[in-house]
Amino acid sequence: MVKVTICMGSSCFSRGNNHNLEAIRSWLDANGKTAEVTLKGCRCGGKCGVGPNVWINEACYSDVTPDRVPELLTAAFAEE
Ligand code: FES
Numbered sequence: 001m002v003k004v005t006i007c008m009g010s011s012c013f014s015r016g017n018n019h020n021l022e023a024i025r026s027w028l029d030a031n032g033k034t035a036e037v038t039l040k041g042c043r044c045g046g047k048c049g050v051g052p053n054v055w056i057n058e059a060c061y062s063d064v065t066p067d068r069v070p071e072l073l074t075a076a077f078a079e080e
Contacts, residue, residue: 005055009044012051023066
């Protein structure tokens with residue numbers, strides 16, 4: 001099970017995690033992975049300056065954009 005935690009703090013949300021959340025959901029749907037992931041939101045993770053931040057398993061990815069989502073998720077599922 002891949003664990004994705006997306007920062008929903010106001011800074012990350014306004015810097016792009018609203019769009020990253022849509023990109024994550026649509027990648028999971030398109031790849032039939034919805035049942036193999038735990039997708040959660042979290043409050044500010046204290047790294048606003050480098051946001052938007054997304055945690056995949058134990059790794060924090062900063063400055064995430066929707067076009068990076070497929071690469072990050074593909075790598076995470078490949079490690080499973
Ligand atoms: S709002 Fe995301 S780290 Fe602060």
